[in-house]
Amino acid sequence: MSFEKIKKNFGFGCMRLKMVDDKVDYAEFNRMIDAFIDAGFNYFDTAHGYINGKSEIAIGECLSARYDREDFVLANKLSAWCFEKEEDIVPLFESQLEICGVEYFDFYLFHCINRDTYPKYKACNAFEIVKKLKEQGKIKHIAMSFHDTADFLDMVLTEQPYIEAVQLQINYLDYDDPGVQRKACYDVAVKHGKKVIVMEPVKGGALVNLPDKAAQELDKLGGGSYASYALRYAASFPEVFMVLSGMNTTEMMQDNINTFTDFVPLNAEEIAVTDRVREIIREVRQVPCTKCRYCTEVCPQNIQIPDIFEIYNSVLAAKVSVKNAKPLLPKENTPADCIKCGKCEKNCPQNIEIRQHLEKIAKW
DSSP, rough: OOOOTOOOSEEEEESSOOOOTTOHHHHHHHHHHHHHHHHOEEEEEOOOOGGGGHHHHHHHIIITTSSSSOOEEEEEEEGGGSSSSSHHHHHHHHHHHHTTTOSSSEEEEEEETTTTTTHHHHTTTHHHHHHHHHHSSSEEEEEEEEOSSSHHHHHHHHOOTTTOOEEOOOOOOTTTTTTTTTHHHHHHHHHHTEEEEOOOOTTTGTSSOOHHHHHHHHHHTTTTHHHHHHHHHTTTTTTEEEEEOOOOOHHHHHHHHHHHOOOOOOOHHHHOOOOOOHHHHOOOOHOOOOOOOOOTHHHHHHHHHHHHHHHHHHHTTTEEEESHGGGGSSSOOOOGOOOOOHHHHHOOOTOOOOHHHHHHHHHH
16 A cells, blocks of 8 residues: 655654644744654644644644645544534535645544444444545545454454554553553554554653653663654554654654654564563553543533643652642642543543542542
């Protein structure tokens, strides 16, 4: 399978762009885009709901308005929570094209396919609609992002064989986790002849902000950032053609560019170290939140769940004491304000028991 426009196997995930006063920092985003393209990379990934719609707007104003369309590859997504009925899909899609300032998407993904969302896509005839949009030249390649078990992925790919690529969360923490089933999902994608896009290779920063004991293991290797080991791990699988990184500073981008400019897969010693790091992290048992913020989009109490979990994880990793962590927690929309409606958990691609964790944190 050839995706001819893609220059290299590293993509700019536009979910976590730098914000200033609740607005995307366009100056920083422009610098990052320029550095990314100047280094020979060209794949950008967004979605309608990223940063409450501000990611697509930033793509249109900072990327499409400044570069020729053939200079970049753009992936966007159809999210189940952005439409209610079949008639909503084409207008939503056309609005995405307009906001992004393009006439077509190189990749268009069915977003977050799982047992809850898949029936809605089918009931709203989304698969047939997207195929027609491809026939019209408005989509070059159809793909999907997936968050469920391997047997369910096998069923979806059997029913929708025209899907060309599967976006999976692959990182050295989750890969062999029987609850996450990412190795099994990768194997299913390969069985169906699909190429793989990797999301969350550093698990929302969890493989960068490591417990001290884990960090010491990587430090012994004497080379590369913590992020570089996670990115190289994800990119080492033969059917992976793209690894996405949600970058928000030029410094972060430059470190990732350095990793992929002259890419070298992990060697046996480095893989052994990542195995040890995995076990150390699992001993800590942090909340596996990647800060995608899908939960906050539906929380009726406006609880900033990912920010609270980040503080909680810092305590679990012994980076911050409970005493010092308490003042960092919000004074309004607190964990104690959770009404246990469960909407957040239905939207969580990591299947986190959010209500249970918020209750624990509230007891502080």
